[in-house]
Amino acid sequence: MSAADLLSTWQRHLADNRRRSPHTVRAYVAVAARLVGANALEDWPAVARIEAHHLRNFLAARRAEGLGNASTARELSACKAFITFARQQSGDPDPAAPRLRGPRIKKGLPRPVTPDEAINLADHVDDLAAEDWIGARDRAVLLLLYGSGLRIAEALSLTGRDAAAAGEVLQVTGKGGKQRVVPVLPITRAAIAEYVRGCPWPLTPAEPLFRGAKGGPLSPGMVQRAMAQARRALGLPDTATPHALRHSFATHLLSAGADLRSLQELLGHASLGSTQIYTRVDAASLLENYRKAHPRG
Known part of the structure; x- marks a missing residue:
């Protein structure tokens, strides 16, 4: 078995067995590829032997490349899922991933999820x-x-x-x-x-x-x-x-052009006033994107 075989099997498992979205599959396979490459892994038992200190070193190297806290937390989660799968493939009676706490995430302003x-x-x-x-x-x-x-x-x-x-x-x-x-x-x-x-x-x-x-x-x-x-x-x-x-x-529909009356019906609001809050949320999102994108923002 080669590293390419590991990644191909992992990709098929995510897409076919776990029915993950294409975005999630791409992200998880990319993380697995980095972990496999960094540790020269070529079979499932080798991946299964990855422990907390290996992950700590791997993530430290990723942080040195400029990875932020939120991205590091997501990378750690993807690594754990890959290792758990490897331990299942190897017949490990305790396939749980290594215990390792992710970085603290600074709390931001309330916002809709993307x-x-x-x-x-x-x-x-x-x-x-x-x-x-x-x-x-x-x-x-x-x-x-x-x-x-x-x-x-x-x-x-x-x-x-x-x-x-x-x-x-x-x-x-x-x-x-x-x-x-x-x-x-x-x-x-x-x-x-x-x-x-x-x-x-x-x-x-x-x-x-x-x-x-x-x-x-x-x-x-x-x-x-x-x-x-x-x-x-x-x-x-x-x-x-x-x-x-x-x-x-609601916010994403409004951003895509949905009118307030249609949104009111979809949300089941008794009054239009309850729905109008989303115009303010959308305006705030628009201003944030403008500030990020405009050269003088």
């Missing part, structure tokens, strides 16, 4: 879960929050009937019992289908779609904890919460 960050968060809750079906569940929930603009309570109120009926749109019940129709992205439909296939509990039409580890309804706290773990691994600020994904849905 599209790439939203997908990375969804992918990471899957990677970090104790069981495959739990990871698929949490990934599907986060993609509903970002891709369809749902409140967390709305996502967790979905039933088995909703999963069976989910196509390009989904009917949800929001505050005050108000119903609305929201779009469902292909990546979200695929994530829900993957969760349904792996869920060990019977998903009957009238029962909650998203289940806890013991079969009861999934609680918002479990989703919040899973996302908190993922955002720390990615070096994102504390403002990257499940509800921030709904804000990001």
Whole structure:
């Protein structure tokens, strides 16, 4: 086996087995390539033997190249995922990655997560879960929050009937019992289908779609904890919460040209005034980008 074989297998696993986004696959394979090259690794047992001090030296070299704290935290997370996979490939009875704390991330101003960050968060809750079906569940929930603009309570109120009926749109019940129709992205439909296939509990039409580890309804706290773990691994600020994904849905649609009335309907706001906050968020983002890009900003 060669280093190229390791990377090819890792890429296929991420894309085919873990169903990661192309962006995540590219980023994880690039990190793995750097780790393999820096340590002259040529088989899975060699990767599996990587310990905390090896990672510390690798990341120190990357920091010397100018890598910032947030990027270092993401690189560490990708390294751990690669080593865990290597230990599984080697038949290690304890495949957990080496324990190593990432750098502290300076807290920034509250802001929507970017599209790439939203997908990375969804992918990471899957990677970090104790069981495959739990990871698929949490990934599907986060993609509903970002891709369809749902409140967390709305996502967790979905039933088995909703999963069976989910196509390009989904009917949800929001505050005050108000119903609305929201779009469902292909990546979200695929994530829900993957969760349904792996869920060990019977998903009957009238029962909650998203289940806890013991079969009861999934609680918002479990989703919040899973996302908190993922955002720390990615070096994102504390403002990257499940509800921030709904804000990001609104902000990104407004940036792309959606009108306020349509956005009001998609978000289920009772008044247009609740929706207008996103015009201020978008203006702040526009000004920040202008200052970064303009030669005299």
